[in-house]
Amino acid sequence: MNNKLSFSSYAAIGVMLFALFFGAGNLIFPAQLGQNAGTNFWPAVIGFLITGVGLPLLGIIAMSFSGSANLQELASRVHPVYAVFFTSLLYLTIGPFFASPRTGTVAFEVGISPFISESSQQIGLFIFTLLFFAVVLLFSLKPARLVDNVGKFLAPGLVILLAVLLVTVIVNPMGAVESPQEAYQSGAFITGFLEGYNTMDALASLVFGIIVINAIRSMGVTSTTGILRTTIKAGSIAILLLGTIYVGIAYLGATSTQIFGIFETGGPVLSSAASHYFGTFGSILLAVAITLACLTTAIGLTTANAEYFHTLFPKISYEKLVIFFATITFVIANFGLANIIAFSVPVLMFLYPLAIVLMLLTFLSPLFNHSRMVYSSTIAVTFLISIFDGLKSLAQSLGMENFSWIQPVLAFYEQTLPLYDQGLGWLLPAIVVIFVTGVISRFQKTAAVHAS
Numbered sequence: 360m361n362n363k364l365s366f367s368s369y370a371a372i373g374v375m376l377f378a379l380f381f382g383a384g385n386l387i388f389p390a391q392l393g394q395n396a397g398t399n400f401w402p403a404v405i406g407f408l409i410t411g412v413g414l415p416l417l418g419i420i421a422m423s424f425s426g427s428a429n430l431q432e433l434a435s436r437v438h439p440v441y442a443v444f445f446t447s448l449l450y451l452t453i454g455p456f457f458a459s460p461r462t463g464t465v466a467f468e469v470g471i472s473p474f475i476s477e478s479s480q481q482i483g484l485f486i487f488t489l490l491f492f493a494v495v496l497l498f499s500l501k502p503a504r505l506v507d508n509v510g511k512f513l514a515p516g517l518v519i520l521l522a523v524l525l526v527t528v529i530v531n532p533m534g535a536v537e538s539p540q541e542a543y544q545s546g547a548f549i550t551g552f553l554e555g556y557n558t559m560d561a562l563a564s565l566v567f568g569i570i571v572i573n574a575i576r577s578m579g580v581t582s583t584t585g586i587l588r589t590t591i592k593a594g595s596i597a598i599l600l601l602g603t604i605y606v607g608i609a610y611l612g613a614t615s616t617q618i619f620g621i622f623e624t625g626g627p628v629l630s631s632a633a634s635h636y637f638g639t640f641g642s643i644l645l646a647v648a649i650t651l652a653c654l655t656t657a658i659g660l661t662t663a664n665a666e667y668f669h670t671l672f673p674k675i676s677y678e679k680l681v682i683f684f685a686t687i688t689f690v691i692a693n694f695g696l697a698n699i700i701a702f703s704v705p706v707l708m709f710l711y712p713l714a715i716v717l718m719l720l721t722f723l724s725p726l727f728n729h730s731r732m733v734y735s736s737t738i739a740v741t742f743l744i745s746i747f748d749g750l751k752s753l754a755q756s757l758g759m760e761n762f763s764w765i766q767p768v769l770a771f772y773e774q775t776l777p778l779y780d781q782g783l784g785w786l787l788p789a790i791v792v793i794f795v796t797g798v799i800s801r802f803q804k805t806a807a808v809h810a811s
Protein backbone atom coordinates (compact mmCIF):
# COMPACT_ATOMS: atom_id res chain seq x y z
CA MET A 360 0.00 0.00 0.00
CA ASN A 361 1.10 3.56 -0.71
CA ASN A 362 -0.01 6.62 1.19
CA LYS A 363 -1.04 9.46 -1.09
CA LEU A 364 1.27 12.32 -0.21
CA SER A 365 0.20 15.94 -0.13
CA PHE A 366 2.14 18.73 -1.80
CA SER A 367 3.44 19.76 1.62
CA SER A 368 4.97 16.28 2.04
CA TYR A 369 6.70 16.51 -1.34
CA ALA A 370 7.88 20.00 -0.39
CA ALA A 371 9.22 18.77 2.96
CA ILE A 372 11.33 16.08 1.29
CA GLY A 373 12.42 18.54 -1.41
CA VAL A 374 13.54 21.12 1.15
CA MET A 375 15.37 18.40 3.12
CA LEU A 376 17.20 17.39 -0.06
CA PHE A 377 17.98 21.01 -0.86
CA ALA A 378 19.47 21.43 2.64
CA LEU A 379 21.63 18.32 2.09
CA PHE A 380 22.99 19.71 -1.17
CA PHE A 381 23.32 23.32 -0.10
CA GLY A 382 26.89 23.88 1.06
CA ALA A 383 30.02 25.93 0.51
CA GLY A 384 30.45 25.09 -3.17
CA ASN A 385 26.89 26.15 -3.96
CA LEU A 386 27.79 29.68 -2.89
CA ILE A 387 31.27 30.30 -4.23
CA PHE A 388 31.30 28.65 -7.66
CA PRO A 389 28.29 30.43 -9.20
CA ALA A 390 29.74 33.76 -7.99
CA GLN A 391 33.12 32.94 -9.52
CA LEU A 392 31.46 31.80 -12.76
CA GLY A 393 29.45 35.03 -12.99
CA GLN A 394 32.57 37.14 -12.56
CA ASN A 395 34.51 35.25 -15.23
CA ALA A 396 31.69 34.68 -17.74
CA GLY A 397 30.66 38.35 -17.97
CA THR A 398 28.57 38.99 -21.08
CA ASN A 399 28.67 35.25 -21.91
CA PHE A 400 26.63 34.78 -18.75
CA TRP A 401 23.75 32.67 -20.08
CA PRO A 402 25.67 29.99 -22.03
CA ALA A 403 27.97 29.53 -19.03
CA VAL A 404 25.10 29.39 -16.53
CA ILE A 405 23.13 26.88 -18.63
CA GLY A 406 26.19 24.61 -18.80
CA PHE A 407 26.69 25.00 -15.04
CA LEU A 408 23.04 24.15 -14.33
CA ILE A 409 23.26 20.88 -16.30
CA THR A 410 26.07 19.51 -14.11
CA GLY A 411 25.30 21.49 -10.95
CA VAL A 412 21.55 20.82 -10.89
CA GLY A 413 20.56 18.31 -13.59
CA LEU A 414 23.09 15.61 -12.69
CA PRO A 415 22.33 15.67 -8.95
CA LEU A 416 18.65 15.10 -9.79
CA LEU A 417 19.61 12.21 -12.08
CA GLY A 418 21.77 10.76 -9.31
CA ILE A 419 18.93 10.81 -6.79
CA ILE A 420 16.52 9.27 -9.33
CA ALA A 421 19.11 6.65 -10.35
CA MET A 422 19.48 5.44 -6.75
CA SER A 423 15.69 5.21 -6.47
CA PHE A 424 15.37 3.45 -9.84
CA SER A 425 18.12 0.93 -9.06
CA GLY A 426 16.54 -0.42 -5.88
CA SER A 427 20.05 -0.70 -4.38
CA ALA A 428 20.54 -0.35 -0.63
CA ASN A 429 23.51 2.00 -1.04
CA LEU A 430 26.10 3.23 -3.53
CA GLN A 431 28.50 0.36 -2.91
CA GLU A 432 25.78 -2.16 -3.75
CA LEU A 433 24.96 -0.29 -6.96
CA ALA A 434 28.63 -0.01 -7.99
CA SER A 435 29.11 -3.73 -7.28
CA ARG A 436 27.23 -4.35 -10.54
CA VAL A 437 30.58 -3.45 -12.12
CA HIS A 438 32.67 -5.56 -9.71
CA PRO A 439 32.81 -5.85 -5.88
CA VAL A 440 36.41 -4.57 -5.77
CA TYR A 441 35.57 -1.61 -8.00
CA ALA A 442 32.56 -0.88 -5.78
CA VAL A 443 34.77 -0.43 -2.72
CA PHE A 444 37.33 1.63 -4.67
CA PHE A 445 34.77 3.95 -6.27
CA THR A 446 32.64 4.40 -3.15
CA SER A 447 35.67 5.03 -0.93
CA LEU A 448 37.13 7.61 -3.31
CA LEU A 449 33.77 9.33 -3.66
CA TYR A 450 33.32 9.55 0.14
CA LEU A 451 36.84 10.90 0.58
CA THR A 452 36.30 13.47 -2.18
CA ILE A 453 33.05 14.84 -0.75
CA GLY A 454 34.57 14.50 2.72
CA PRO A 455 38.05 15.10 4.15
CA PHE A 456 39.98 15.58 0.90
CA PHE A 457 38.07 18.47 -0.65
CA ALA A 458 34.45 19.31 0.22
CA SER A 459 34.87 19.25 4.00
CA PRO A 460 38.06 21.41 4.10
CA ARG A 461 36.29 23.77 1.73
CA THR A 462 33.58 24.42 4.33
CA GLY A 463 36.15 25.83 6.75
CA THR A 464 37.97 27.92 4.15
CA VAL A 465 34.76 29.36 2.67
CA ALA A 466 33.53 30.30 6.16
CA PHE A 467 36.88 32.01 6.76
CA GLU A 468 36.96 33.87 3.45
CA VAL A 469 33.41 35.16 3.82
CA GLY A 470 33.36 35.76 7.57
CA ILE A 471 36.86 36.56 8.80
CA SER A 472 39.16 37.39 5.90
CA PRO A 473 37.58 40.80 5.08
CA PHE A 474 38.25 42.01 8.62
CA ILE A 475 41.96 41.16 8.97
CA SER A 476 45.09 42.44 7.21
CA GLU A 477 46.74 40.71 4.26
CA SER A 478 49.78 39.81 6.37
CA SER A 479 47.59 38.05 8.97
CA GLN A 480 45.58 35.90 6.54
CA GLN A 481 47.52 32.65 7.01
CA ILE A 482 47.64 32.76 10.81
CA GLY A 483 44.01 33.85 10.81
CA LEU A 484 43.08 30.84 8.67
CA PHE A 485 45.01 28.52 11.00
CA ILE A 486 43.31 29.80 14.17
CA PHE A 487 39.84 29.90 12.59
CA THR A 488 40.03 26.39 11.10
CA LEU A 489 41.49 25.01 14.35
CA LEU A 490 38.42 26.26 16.23
CA PHE A 491 36.05 25.38 13.38
CA PHE A 492 37.15 21.74 13.09
CA ALA A 493 37.43 21.35 16.86
CA VAL A 494 33.68 22.06 16.98
CA VAL A 495 33.18 19.65 14.05
CA LEU A 496 35.11 16.98 15.97
CA LEU A 497 33.12 17.57 19.16
CA PHE A 498 29.73 17.23 17.48
CA SER A 499 30.80 14.37 15.19
CA LEU A 500 31.96 12.27 18.14
CA LYS A 501 28.48 12.48 19.64
CA PRO A 502 26.07 13.08 16.76
CA ALA A 503 23.00 14.73 18.21
CA ARG A 504 19.63 15.95 17.03
CA LEU A 505 20.86 19.46 17.84
CA VAL A 506 22.83 19.61 14.57
CA ASP A 507 19.82 18.40 12.55
CA ASN A 508 17.53 20.89 14.24
CA VAL A 509 19.94 23.77 13.73
CA GLY A 510 20.22 22.75 10.08
CA LYS A 511 16.45 22.78 9.62
CA PHE A 512 16.24 26.40 10.74
CA LEU A 513 19.57 27.49 9.31
CA ALA A 514 19.01 26.50 5.68
CA PRO A 515 15.76 28.51 5.34
CA GLY A 516 17.34 31.43 7.22
CA LEU A 517 20.36 31.51 4.91
CA VAL A 518 18.09 31.26 1.85
CA ILE A 519 16.07 34.25 3.09
CA LEU A 520 19.27 36.28 3.60
CA LEU A 521 20.50 35.35 0.13
CA ALA A 522 17.08 36.12 -1.36
CA VAL A 523 17.16 39.63 0.13
CA LEU A 524 20.69 40.16 -1.21
CA LEU A 525 19.87 38.81 -4.68
CA VAL A 526 16.65 40.79 -5.05
CA THR A 527 18.62 43.90 -4.11
CA VAL A 528 21.21 43.05 -6.79
CA ILE A 529 18.49 42.64 -9.43
CA VAL A 530 16.72 45.88 -8.47
CA ASN A 531 19.94 47.87 -8.08
CA PRO A 532 22.91 46.17 -9.84
CA MET A 533 26.38 47.04 -8.58
CA GLY A 534 27.66 47.73 -12.07
CA ALA A 535 27.50 46.81 -15.75
CA VAL A 536 28.31 43.28 -16.90
CA GLU A 537 31.79 43.32 -18.45
CA SER A 538 33.58 41.27 -21.10
CA PRO A 539 34.27 37.59 -20.32
CA GLN A 540 37.62 36.33 -19.10
CA GLU A 541 39.73 34.23 -21.48
CA ALA A 542 38.31 30.84 -20.44
CA TYR A 543 34.78 32.03 -21.22
CA GLN A 544 35.45 33.97 -24.42
CA SER A 545 34.79 30.88 -26.55
CA GLY A 546 33.12 27.70 -25.40
CA ALA A 547 31.42 29.35 -22.41
CA PHE A 548 28.82 26.56 -22.29
CA ILE A 549 31.41 23.76 -21.96
CA THR A 550 33.45 25.79 -19.46
CA GLY A 551 30.32 26.30 -17.34
CA PHE A 552 29.46 22.60 -17.73
CA LEU A 553 32.84 21.53 -16.35
CA GLU A 554 32.71 24.23 -13.66
CA GLY A 555 29.56 22.55 -12.34
CA TYR A 556 31.69 19.54 -11.37
CA ASN A 557 33.14 21.66 -8.56
CA THR A 558 29.88 21.67 -6.60
CA MET A 559 30.37 17.86 -6.17
CA ASP A 560 26.58 17.55 -5.86
CA ALA A 561 26.29 14.84 -8.52
CA LEU A 562 28.72 12.72 -6.48
CA ALA A 563 26.90 13.52 -3.25
CA SER A 564 23.55 12.61 -4.83
CA LEU A 565 24.65 8.97 -5.05
CA VAL A 566 25.03 9.02 -1.26
CA PHE A 567 22.04 11.25 -0.44
CA GLY A 568 19.71 9.14 -2.57
CA ILE A 569 19.27 6.55 0.17
CA ILE A 570 18.47 9.24 2.75
CA VAL A 571 15.69 10.53 0.49
CA ILE A 572 14.35 7.04 -0.21
CA ASN A 573 14.22 6.23 3.52
CA ALA A 574 12.38 9.51 4.19
CA ILE A 575 9.84 8.64 1.50
CA ARG A 576 9.32 5.15 2.94
CA SER A 577 8.78 6.63 6.40
CA MET A 578 5.82 8.54 4.94
CA GLY A 579 4.15 5.30 3.90
CA VAL A 580 5.23 5.07 0.26
CA THR A 581 6.59 1.55 -0.23
CA SER A 582 6.18 0.48 -3.87
CA THR A 583 9.10 0.91 -6.29
CA THR A 584 6.96 3.00 -8.64
CA GLY A 585 5.64 5.16 -5.81
CA ILE A 586 9.12 5.80 -4.42
CA LEU A 587 10.44 6.68 -7.88
CA ARG A 588 7.55 9.06 -8.60
CA THR A 589 7.92 10.76 -5.21
CA THR A 590 11.70 11.04 -5.66
CA ILE A 591 11.23 12.80 -9.00
CA LYS A 592 8.70 15.28 -7.59
CA ALA A 593 10.65 16.05 -4.41
CA GLY A 594 13.94 16.20 -6.32
CA SER A 595 12.44 18.67 -8.79
CA ILE A 596 11.54 21.01 -5.92
CA ALA A 597 15.10 20.79 -4.55
CA ILE A 598 16.80 21.52 -7.88
CA LEU A 599 14.39 24.36 -8.65
CA LEU A 600 15.51 26.05 -5.42
CA LEU A 601 19.18 25.31 -6.13
CA GLY A 602 18.96 26.47 -9.74
CA THR A 603 17.28 29.74 -8.81
CA ILE A 604 19.98 30.51 -6.24
CA TYR A 605 22.73 29.58 -8.72
CA VAL A 606 21.42 31.98 -11.37
CA GLY A 607 21.00 34.75 -8.79
CA ILE A 608 24.50 34.37 -7.32
CA ALA A 609 26.04 34.12 -10.82
CA TYR A 610 24.29 37.38 -11.77
CA LEU A 611 25.61 38.96 -8.56
CA GLY A 612 29.11 37.91 -9.60
CA ALA A 613 28.66 39.24 -13.13
CA THR A 614 27.58 42.69 -11.90
CA SER A 615 30.36 42.92 -9.28
CA THR A 616 33.45 43.06 -11.50
CA GLN A 617 33.09 46.73 -12.44
CA ILE A 618 33.59 47.92 -8.87
CA PHE A 619 35.50 45.02 -7.24
CA GLY A 620 37.47 43.51 -10.11
CA ILE A 621 38.06 39.76 -10.46
CA PHE A 622 38.58 37.79 -7.24
CA GLU A 623 40.66 34.60 -7.12
CA THR A 624 37.73 32.67 -5.61
CA GLY A 625 34.01 33.25 -5.17
CA GLY A 626 34.05 33.73 -1.38
CA PRO A 627 34.98 37.43 -1.32
CA VAL A 628 32.35 38.18 -3.99
CA LEU A 629 29.50 37.48 -1.56
CA SER A 630 31.06 39.28 1.41
CA SER A 631 31.91 42.31 -0.74
CA ALA A 632 28.38 42.46 -2.14
CA ALA A 633 26.83 42.21 1.34
CA SER A 634 29.10 45.01 2.58
CA HIS A 635 28.33 47.13 -0.50
CA TYR A 636 24.57 46.99 0.04
CA PHE A 637 24.16 46.58 3.80
CA GLY A 638 27.42 47.73 5.36
CA THR A 639 29.31 45.96 8.13
CA PHE A 640 26.12 44.63 9.74
CA GLY A 641 25.13 42.91 6.50
CA SER A 642 28.57 41.36 6.14
CA ILE A 643 28.54 40.05 9.71
CA LEU A 644 25.02 38.62 9.41
CA LEU A 645 25.86 36.80 6.18
CA ALA A 646 29.17 35.60 7.63
CA VAL A 647 27.51 34.11 10.74
CA ALA A 648 24.82 32.36 8.68
CA ILE A 649 27.32 30.92 6.18
CA THR A 650 29.72 29.84 8.95
CA LEU A 651 26.96 27.93 10.77
CA ALA A 652 25.75 26.39 7.51
CA CYS A 653 29.30 25.29 6.66
CA LEU A 654 29.69 23.92 10.19
CA THR A 655 26.61 21.69 9.95
CA THR A 656 27.73 20.50 6.49
CA ALA A 657 31.21 19.63 7.78
CA ILE A 658 29.73 17.67 10.71
CA GLY A 659 27.47 15.73 8.34
CA LEU A 660 30.35 14.90 5.98
CA THR A 661 32.64 13.84 8.83
CA THR A 662 30.07 11.53 10.41
CA ALA A 663 29.13 10.04 7.01
CA ASN A 664 32.77 9.21 6.24
CA ALA A 665 33.42 7.77 9.69
CA GLU A 666 30.30 5.61 9.48
CA TYR A 667 31.12 4.30 5.99
CA PHE A 668 34.75 3.47 6.72
CA HIS A 669 33.77 1.87 10.01
CA THR A 670 31.68 -0.60 7.98
CA LEU A 671 34.75 -1.32 5.80
CA PHE A 672 37.12 -1.58 8.77
CA PRO A 673 35.03 -2.66 11.79
CA LYS A 674 38.13 -3.06 13.98
CA ILE A 675 38.76 0.69 13.79
CA SER A 676 36.27 2.44 16.06
CA TYR A 677 33.95 5.16 14.83
CA GLU A 678 35.53 7.60 17.33
CA LYS A 679 39.07 7.00 16.01
CA LEU A 680 37.88 7.53 12.44
CA VAL A 681 36.19 10.81 13.40
CA ILE A 682 39.41 12.07 15.01
CA PHE A 683 41.43 10.98 11.98
CA PHE A 684 39.12 12.60 9.42
CA ALA A 685 38.72 15.83 11.41
CA THR A 686 42.52 16.13 11.71
CA ILE A 687 43.13 15.48 8.00
CA THR A 688 40.40 17.97 7.09
CA PHE A 689 41.96 20.65 9.30
CA VAL A 690 45.41 20.14 7.74
CA ILE A 691 44.08 20.31 4.16
CA ALA A 692 41.96 23.39 4.95
CA ASN A 693 45.13 25.31 5.76
CA PHE A 694 46.35 25.03 2.19
CA GLY A 695 43.71 27.67 1.44
CA LEU A 696 40.57 27.74 -0.69
CA ALA A 697 42.32 28.44 -4.02
CA ASN A 698 44.67 25.46 -3.61
CA ILE A 699 41.87 23.13 -2.48
CA ILE A 700 39.86 24.04 -5.58
CA ALA A 701 42.88 23.69 -7.88
CA PHE A 702 43.76 20.20 -6.62
CA SER A 703 40.17 18.98 -6.49
CA VAL A 704 39.73 19.53 -10.25
CA PRO A 705 41.93 16.56 -11.35
CA VAL A 706 40.03 14.20 -9.04
CA LEU A 707 36.68 15.52 -10.27
CA MET A 708 37.74 15.19 -13.92
CA PHE A 709 38.42 11.52 -13.11
CA LEU A 710 35.44 10.78 -10.89
CA TYR A 711 32.61 12.65 -12.62
CA PRO A 712 32.64 10.64 -15.89
CA LEU A 713 32.57 7.41 -13.85
CA ALA A 714 29.61 8.69 -11.81
CA ILE A 715 27.70 9.91 -14.87
CA VAL A 716 28.24 6.62 -16.72
CA LEU A 717 27.11 4.65 -13.66
CA MET A 718 23.89 6.70 -13.63
CA LEU A 719 23.40 6.09 -17.36
CA LEU A 720 23.98 2.34 -16.95
CA THR A 721 21.49 2.23 -14.07
CA PHE A 722 18.69 3.64 -16.22
CA LEU A 723 19.53 1.41 -19.21
CA SER A 724 20.17 -1.69 -17.11
CA PRO A 725 16.78 -3.39 -17.76
CA LEU A 726 17.46 -3.24 -21.52
CA PHE A 727 20.56 -5.43 -21.21
CA ASN A 728 19.28 -7.60 -18.34
CA HIS A 729 21.67 -6.04 -15.81
CA SER A 730 24.61 -7.78 -17.49
CA ARG A 731 27.89 -7.34 -15.60
CA MET A 732 29.72 -7.46 -18.91
CA VAL A 733 28.03 -4.22 -20.00
CA TYR A 734 28.73 -2.50 -16.67
CA SER A 735 32.38 -3.58 -16.44
CA SER A 736 33.21 -2.93 -20.12
CA THR A 737 31.70 0.55 -20.14
CA ILE A 738 33.27 1.59 -16.84
CA ALA A 739 36.67 0.21 -17.99
CA VAL A 740 36.61 2.32 -21.18
CA THR A 741 35.46 5.40 -19.27
CA PHE A 742 38.15 4.81 -16.63
CA LEU A 743 40.92 4.65 -19.25
CA ILE A 744 39.89 8.03 -20.64
CA SER A 745 38.97 9.88 -17.45
CA ILE A 746 42.16 8.83 -15.62
CA PHE A 747 44.22 10.67 -18.25
CA ASP A 748 41.86 13.65 -18.07
CA GLY A 749 42.63 13.76 -14.36
CA LEU A 750 46.39 13.45 -14.91
CA LYS A 751 46.30 16.17 -17.56
CA SER A 752 44.43 18.47 -15.15
CA LEU A 753 46.89 17.61 -12.36
CA ALA A 754 49.82 18.55 -14.60
CA GLN A 755 48.17 21.89 -15.32
CA SER A 756 47.52 22.49 -11.60
CA LEU A 757 51.20 21.82 -10.84
CA GLY A 758 52.36 24.01 -13.73
CA MET A 759 53.95 20.96 -15.38
CA GLU A 760 52.01 20.80 -18.63
CA ASN A 761 54.60 18.53 -20.28
CA PHE A 762 54.13 15.23 -18.46
CA SER A 763 56.15 13.44 -21.16
CA TRP A 764 54.95 9.96 -20.28
CA ILE A 765 51.27 10.80 -20.83
CA GLN A 766 51.71 12.97 -23.92
CA PRO A 767 51.44 10.10 -26.45
CA VAL A 768 48.15 8.98 -24.88
CA LEU A 769 46.77 12.52 -24.77
CA ALA A 770 47.80 13.10 -28.39
CA PHE A 771 46.03 9.87 -29.42
CA TYR A 772 42.86 10.84 -27.54
CA GLU A 773 42.88 14.36 -29.02
CA GLN A 774 43.15 12.98 -32.55
CA THR A 775 40.58 10.19 -32.24
CA LEU A 776 37.97 11.08 -29.61
CA PRO A 777 35.17 13.55 -30.43
CA LEU A 778 34.69 16.28 -27.81
CA TYR A 779 37.99 15.39 -26.10
CA ASP A 780 39.20 18.99 -26.11
CA GLN A 781 35.96 19.95 -24.33
CA GLY A 782 36.53 17.42 -21.52
CA LEU A 783 33.86 15.03 -22.83
CA GLY A 784 36.02 12.57 -24.75
CA TRP A 785 34.65 9.68 -22.68
CA LEU A 786 31.03 10.25 -23.72
CA LEU A 787 30.83 8.72 -27.22
CA PRO A 788 33.06 5.69 -26.40
CA ALA A 789 30.88 4.92 -23.36
CA ILE A 790 27.69 5.08 -25.45
CA VAL A 791 29.20 2.87 -28.17
CA VAL A 792 30.37 0.26 -25.64
CA ILE A 793 26.97 0.22 -23.93
CA PHE A 794 25.29 -0.39 -27.29
CA VAL A 795 27.70 -3.09 -28.52
CA THR A 796 27.96 -5.03 -25.25
CA GLY A 797 24.23 -4.58 -24.65
CA VAL A 798 23.44 -6.23 -27.99
CA ILE A 799 25.91 -9.04 -27.24
CA SER A 800 24.40 -9.66 -23.79
CA ARG A 801 20.88 -9.88 -25.21
CA PHE A 802 22.09 -12.23 -27.95
CA GLN A 803 23.82 -14.44 -25.36
CA LYS A 804 20.67 -14.61 -23.24
CA THR A 805 18.54 -15.49 -26.26
CA ALA A 806 21.01 -18.19 -27.28
CA ALA A 807 21.04 -19.60 -23.73
CA VAL A 808 17.23 -19.74 -23.65
CA HIS A 809 17.11 -21.62 -26.98
CA ALA A 810 19.86 -24.00 -25.86
CA SER A 811 17.93 -24.88 -22.72
